[in-house]
Amino acid sequence: MSTTAAAVSTPAPASRPLWRRLIGFNLLTAVLLGIGGYYLGWFIGHQIKGSSFHNQVPSSENDVALLLAYFFGVIGFLIGLGFANYPVSRMLGRPASLREKEQEGWGRYFGLCTDHKVVGIQYLIGIGVFFFIGGLNAMLIRAELLHNTPTFVGPGQYISLVGMHGTMMMGMMTSGILGPFANYFVPIMIGARRMAFPRIEALTFWLLMAAGFILTSTIFFGGFPTGWTGYEPLNDQAVMGMDSYICFFALVGISMCLLGLNMMATIITMRAPGLTWSRLPIFVWSVFATSVLMVLAAPMLVATLLMAALDRTINTSFFITGGGGSSYLFENLFWFFGHPEVYILALPGFGIVLELLPVFTRKPLWGYRLAVSGMLGVSLMSFFVWQHHLFVSGINADLRPFYMLSTEIISIPTGFIFMCVMGTLWKARTSFTVPMLFCLGWTFNFLIGGLSGVFLSDTPSDTTTHGSFFVMAHFHYTIMGGLIFTFFAAIYYWIPKMTGLRFNERLAKLHFWLMFVAFNSTFLPLFVLGMKGQPRRVSEYAPNLHGLNVWVSISAFVLGFSMLIFLANAVYSLIFVRLKAEQNPWRSKSIEWQVPTPVPVNNFEQIPVFDSDPYEYGVPLTVGPGQTAPAGA
Amino acid sequence: MSSNPATSPAELAGEPNHARRFGLTWLIATVIATPLVIVLLGPILPPGKATEQAAGQVTDNTVLLGMATPVLLLVVIYLVYASIFFRQPKGGVLEGPAVRGDARIQTTWIVVTSLLVLSLAGYGTVRLLADNGAGSGSGPTPLTVPAGPKLPVQVIAQQWAFTYRYPTYGGVETPHLVLPVGKMIELHVTSLDVIHSFWAYQLGVKADANPQIDNIAFVKPTKVQSFEVRCAELCGLWHGEMFDHGRVVTEAEFETWIHEQQTRFAAATKSLPPYSTTYQPEPTRRGG
Incomplete structure (x- = not known):
């Protein structure tokens, strides 16, 4: 298998001296060009707004300068990575550089690489870093809430922290599963050698990294006061840190849209012979359903933020009532993206759970068609429910019965997923491995999340719970309990494939149990706090809620500590001890476990031919593996 | 299957x-x-x-x-x-039944x-x-309007306080909300700057305050008691401080209180703009 790699590889770039390797299109150049672009934009912005406008604007209030600085910074960063090389050399009629197709060495992981497996690992590490930054923000928030009056952060810093936490998680984690795992495994699962658009695939990752950096930089510009929703006209009123938010989410939106397009193109056009739609692994289906949402919803976000940026810089008034705009318009546009967004976060989790259950229960997936229709149903319905976020806003109040109905209806396809989980568990031979535990954890968490959602979808009940900790607990159950639990399930399940190494199982089980117990101990009381009237995003609360808040904070710290156990386990097992994993430790019949580890650069010597779905478990046993294994596997 | x-x-x-x-x-x-x-x-x-x-x-x-x-x-x-x-027995490699659905x-x-x-x-x-909107903000033209007499009260939100205007009492504006028991109240919620949300927890009322929008909520207090009012939509720096206490009192007490307010704020009431369902917001850019 590894012969393919050696045969095609370019004349060993690794033999060049280090100083020579640092010159060229790489991460160092990218950072330098990014900084250069940033100051270029900053300069142009001051030329525009500082002198040609009649009012002299102090540099701490020059939104034009900051937005241009971010814009040129990102362009410089991408050029430095080498994203312009291919189109430019093709335009000039020269042969394209093959640097991005480099097949060996660690250098690949620090630059533009078109190998989908490298991009998958890049995503996993990159998103992981920002996930931990977002998690640290949460720890700070809970530390502040240990007392019912401000202690160590002021009100402005507090809402900035809340905004940073929410925006980081909602933005970066949209690709939490699609980024690392879909990029890595979808091509293998569908029997393809690569993604449909490998350069775009790499672009989505580096755009996301630029975005994460920009959001973090908001602390230098005063933070932003709006939370992750960025409501107008507060958005327009806010200081320059708001521009970081706008820029961040716009880049995330572009990255999401491209990622979705790439996934859809790959899944539609590059399936191997025999892999019909009804044999597609359920994880691939969930990626497909998510991609549809990404492609349709993300452009709305980018357009909305562009309008917000224009309002802030050149005084248009899309959202400013005094100038004929409307704050309702922003709410509508934002949630038209925002509700599909929460399903973009949740759907890949469904896929992971349903993909892993058959492996660990030794049964075929129960109700395959139902699971597929459930995911597609959720994905379609999620465009018809957005105004349930605005039940008390007075917007289209006559339509509230409709939005109540559509929101309740979306729980029918979600229920399909639960039925498939329960059906698969029936009379199963379940092994309680770590990934399986995380899947069962998902089932419980998402159930609580779903049932609490019923309260919120009901306008009379929502009147009290809207904007309170109840909502906060609800979406943490669906997103943290839904997405993050399956994110870890996927890590524990697929790391042996991605690295050839495995985690220490005892530490992994400790991680699960601590995380599961601390998670529920953190967020269950929040339902009570919300019902008792504690609002979101406020560091001051009634003294009678103090005891419960202390409980929640301590649980949250334990939850944070469980993440450290995971980190310690990763460092210990994967870096120091390097525990070797078996070729197929879970005895999975899915095709990614039939190819060698590490996966060869082109995945397959020969494109495999499928004759069934990957869930051929159970008695009566089929003879041999479910699908034709690739030659040489 | x-x-x-x-x-x-x-x-x-x-x-x-x-x-x-x-x-x-x-x-x-x-x-x-x-x-x-x-x-x-x-x-x-x-x-x-x-x-x-x-x-x-x-x-x-x-x-x-x-x-x-x-x-x-x-x-x-x-x-x-x-x-x-x-369960799978420890170390076992048993397979479950190959059922794909029912x-x-x-x-x-x-x-x-x-x-x-x-x-x-x-x-x-x-x-x-x-419940006539069940206490929620139901927009400028609510779908159901309770029959009978109603007491209109305007809730004006701004960064970072609520004020209350009683149009049937000469448009007097007060910093605290006092309501008579047993009467249907028609709350007109609006904002002078950014989006706020008027949340009176014990009354079961929550209605967003949007600039230039008249968001109506109906509520009929049945008990004499005090209640909390707070902002439930992130509205900037002192959002957390935007809370207050209101009272539900008997009708007689309310009449006394409102006449007291009318005389007390007579001078201020004169300088207020004439009562209207919404007010032109002040320019909000970089205000706070």
Whole structure:
């Protein structure tokens, strides 16, 4: 298998001296060009707004300068990575550089690489870093809430922290599963050698990294006061840190849209012979359903933020009532993206759970068609429910019965997923491995999340719970309990494939149990706090809620500590001890476990031919593996 | 998807009837737990019974909780049951039955969940309309308007305080909200700058305050008591400080209080703009 790699590889770039390797299109150049672009934009912005406008604007209030600085910074960063090389050399009629197709060495992981497996690992590490930054923000928030009056952060810093936490998680984690795992495994699962658009695939990752950096930089510009929703006209009123938010989410939106397009193109056009739609692994289906949402919803976000940026810089008034705009318009546009967004976060989790259950229960997936229709149903319905976020806003109040109905209806396809989980568990031979535990954890968490959602979808009940900790607990159950639990399930399940190494199982089980117990101990009381009237995003609360808040904070710290156990386990097992994993430790019949580890650069010597779905478990046993294994596997 | 019943070797070897055992466990748990939840948790559910609308919400919450309990029990008991009885023996490599679905169970599930969901949506709609918006902000032209006389009170939100205007009392504006008991109140919520949300927890009222929008909510207090008012939509730096206490008083007390306010704020009232449902916001750019 590894012969393919050696045969095609370019004349060993690794033999060049280090100083020579640092010159060229790489991460160092990218950072330098990014900084250069940033100051270029900053300069142009001051030329525009500082002198040609009649009012002299102090540099701490020059939104034009900051937005241009971010814009040129990102362009410089991408050029430095080498994203312009291919189109430019093709335009000039020269042969394209093959640097991005480099097949060996660690250098690949620090630059533009078109190998989908490298991009998958890049995503996993990159998103992981920002996930931990977002998690640290949460720890700070809970530390502040240990007392019912401000202690160590002021009100402005507090809402900035809340905004940073929410925006980081909602933005970066949209690709939490699609980024690392879909990029890595979808091509293998569908029997393809690569993604449909490998350069775009790499672009989505580096755009996301630029975005994460920009959001973090908001602390230098005063933070932003709006939370992750960025409501107008507060958005327009806010200081320059708001521009970081706008820029961040716009880049995330572009990255999401491209990622979705790439996934859809790959899944539609590059399936191997025999892999019909009804044999597609359920994880691939969930990626497909998510991609549809990404492609349709993300452009709305980018357009909305562009309008917000224009309002802030050149005084248009899309959202400013005094100038004929409307704050309702922003709410509508934002949630038209925002509700599909929460399903973009949740759907890949469904896929992971349903993909892993058959492996660990030794049964075929129960109700395959139902699971597929459930995911597609959720994905379609999620465009018809957005105004349930605005039940008390007075917007289209006559339509509230409709939005109540559509929101309740979306729980029918979600229920399909639960039925498939329960059906698969029936009379199963379940092994309680770590990934399986995380899947069962998902089932419980998402159930609580779903049932609490019923309260919120009901306008009379929502009147009290809207904007309170109840909502906060609800979406943490669906997103943290839904997405993050399956994110870890996927890590524990697929790391042996991605690295050839495995985690220490005892530490992994400790991680699960601590995380599961601390998670529920953190967020269950929040339902009570919300019902008792504690609002979101406020560091001051009634003294009678103090005891419960202390409980929640301590649980949250334990939850944070469980993440450290995971980190310690990763460092210990994967870096120091390097525990070797078996070729197929879970005895999975899915095709990614039939190819060698590490996966060869082109995945397959020969494109495999499928004759069934990957869930051929159970008695009566089929003879041999479910699908034709690739030659040489 | 085959609809053949599973016939695994284990079942032939005389395993217990899992379906019946699980079904009975769930049924018994539901029959015991659901009334308990309704009786024990029902009375303490938010937001209390100080107004007709709040009481309606309590009823609503109780019904939802009563419907959620069997579902919660179904899945949780199932997970526990499956984890206990459907295990792989340690180190075993046994396979489960190769069942890929069951048309009858699937159809039943779809029908039952659909009915449940549709009835919930229907019930929510009835409650929403019957309680005249159930205390929620219902826009400038609410779908249902309660019959009979109403006391209009305007809630004006701005960064970072609420003020209240009584148009039927000469448009006097006061910094605290006082309401008479037993009267239908028509709250007109609006904002002078960014989006706020008027949340009177004990009254069961929440209505967003949007610039240049008149967001109407109806509420009928039934108890004399004080209540909390706070902003429920992030509105900037001092959002957390935007809270206050209001009072529900007897009608006579209210009349005395409002006349006191009229004389006290007479000079200020004169300089206020004439009463209107919304006001032109001040320029908001970089105000705070």
